Amino acid sequence: MSAPTLRDVARHAGVSVRTVSNVVNNYAVVAATTRARVQASIDLLGYRPNLLARHLKQGRSRIIGLVVPELDVPYFAELARLIIARARARGYTVLIDQTDGDARRERELITEHAYALSFDGVIVSPLALTADDLRERRSGLPLLLLGEKLFGGGADHVAIDNVGAAREATAHLLAAGRRRIAAIGVQPGAVTGTAALRVQGYRLALAEAGVEPDESLLVPAARYHRANGAAAMAGLLDRPDPPDAVFCFNDLLALGALRVALTRGLRVPQDLAVVGFDDIEDGRYSTPTLTTVAPDKELLARHAVEQLLGRIEDGDTGDPLELRTPYRLIVRESAPRGSRRVGHP
C-alpha cells in the first residue's frame, strides 16, 4: 500500500485537491469548517504533506534552479541527471533552464526568475555571465558555478583541472608515437574558459615532449557539436599534410571528426588517432569506441549539490570555495596505448 496522497485526502474529505493544498499550506482562503474537515481526514489517513508543501510554510521552496547552456549536448544532460538524483535524495526538486549561452537569459535566471520562482539556490554552468552579473544577483541567493568560466567570480565553483586533463590527453597521443596532433575546438582570442585551458594543456604536453607546435593544427570551432567537428576534420584532411592524430575538446566534436575520417577511407586509429573529452555514453558505443577524458561527473554533481545545500541549509556564509573534482583518461579503440612506434619524431 502506498502512502496516502493529497488526492486521497481530498476524496475522503469530499473537497477539491486545491482546497486540501490550501489547508496544508495554511492559506487563509479556506473556511474554518472546511479546514477542520480536511484536517480530520489528514489525521485519519495519516497523510504527510510532501516536502514541498511543508517547506513552503517554512519559507523554503525546496526547489533548486539548474541553468545550462544546451541540454541536447549529452554532457549537460548526463550531468543534469546526476544533479537531479543527488538533490532529490536530499528532498529537493531541480528545475532546469537552457540558455544557449545567452548572457541576458543567464542573468535573468539569477535575478528576476530566482525571485519569482522562490528558488532556494541556483547551480549555473555559465557561458556568458560576468563577475559583475553575479554581484547583481538576488541578494542572498546561494549560487554555485560549474565549469571553466568565472573562476574567482565570488561564488562557489566546481570544476576539473582542465589544463592537466588536456595535457594528459595530448601526452597519451605523443606516447603512442603521434607527432602531428591537431586540436579541434579552439576559440581564437579567448584567454579564459574551456578552450583556452585545454590549448594550454595541449601546448604543455608538446613542449614536454620536445615537439614543435604547428599553429595551423589548432582548429577553431564556433560550437562544440558533431557538425563542427565534422567540418573541422574535413578541413584538416583537405590539407597536403594532414594530422596523424586529433584531440577534440569534447566528444561531440570527436564523433563528428570520426565520421568524416571514416567516410574519407581513413582507418582509425591506424591512420588517425582520435581523443575526445567528457566521456558521454555515445563514445562507448561508437565504432571505433572513443578514447576520452572522463570527468568524475558523479562526484562533480555531489560536490555541487552538497556545497549549495550547505549554503542553503546551514546558512554557510564563508568565502567562496574552489572545488576540484578528479578526472581520468579512458583509453578505448580510437586511440589505444602505444599503437604506433615512430622512429623520428
Added chain:
Amino acid sequence: MSAPTLRDVARHAGVSVRTVSNVVNNYAVVAATTRARVQASIDLLGYRPNLLARHLKQGRSRIIGLVVPELDVPYFAELARLIIARARARGYTVLIDQTDGDARRERELITEHAYALSFDGVIVSPLALTADDLRERRSGLPLLLLGEKLFGGGADHVAIDNVGAAREATAHLLAAGRRRIAAIGVQPGAVTGTAALRVQGYRLALAEAGVEPDESLLVPAARYHRANGAAAMAGLLDRPDPPDAVFCFNDLLALGALRVALTRGLRVPQDLAVVGFDDIEDGRYSTPTLTTVAPDKELLARHAVEQLLGRIEDGDTGDPLELRTPYRLIVRESAPRGSRRVGHP
C-alpha cells in the same frame, strides 16, 4: 547599445536590484520616496520591465513547466530545445523537470508544483500518469500531453501515428528482401503505449507481405537505452537462427544493437539491416549511419506550444484535441532501399 536592464536602473537610482524589482512588481515593501526615485530612473532610462515582471502583475507567470521522463535520452533533449525555442519566441520561459517515469513525480508536478511555481501551463510526456491523475490536477491548469500514452485522457494530446510509422519501417525492410525481422523494445503485456503501437504496425506490415511472424523475434527491452539494445542484440545473435534485420523502437536501442553486431563481425547492412526510431543526431554520424523514423519534431513542438498557449491566453475551454504530426522514414546506410534480393521468402 542594448536595452537598459534592471541592473542599469538600480545603478542609476542608487538602490539594489531587489528594490527595483520590488518597484516593478508593485510590492508594498518599498518606501514612497524610494519608489519615486526608482520610477524616475525607469522613465529616464526607458527601462521596460521584462515579460516576467510585467506578467506577474497580471497574475501570469509566463512560465511553462515541461515534464519529461529522461533528459539524457536525446529525443527528449532535442524536443525540449524546440519547445523552449518556440515558447521563448512567444515570451514564455520553460522550466524542465525529469521524472524517470515515476508516477508520483509526474503527479506532483501537475498538482503541488504547478501551484507553488505558478506555472501558466504544463507540457507532459507521461510514462506513468493515468487519466485519473489528470482529473486531479490543479484546477484550470492548462495541460498538454506528448507521446503515446494517455490518448483520450481529457487533455490536449500531440503525437505521431505510431502504428503507421512502425508499419512503414517494417515494410521498408521487407521491400529490401529481409524476412527474419526482429523487433527490439517490446513491453510484454502492454496493450497501450509506444511499444504496443509499434508492435501493431510491425505485425501489420508482416501480414501485408504474407510473412508469418516469428514470436521469438519480438525482444523485450526494460528501458530504451543503448545498453538495452546491445543486450537484446547479443541475445539474438547467440541463437542458431539469427535475424537478417532488426527494427528497434528507438535510435538508442538501434545504436546499441549496431555496436554489438559490428563487434561480432557482422556487416551492416549486408548481413544485418538496422532501423531505428526518433532520428536523433547520433544516428546521422554513426558508422554506418542509421535508417530511422523521423517524427517532425519541429512541428510537434510548435503544435504543443501553440495549442497550450491557446488554452492559456485565449482561455480556450473547448474539448480536448488529438493532434497528429507527420513523420517520415529517413533511409541511410544501415538499411538502404532494396539492398538485397531474396528468392525464397
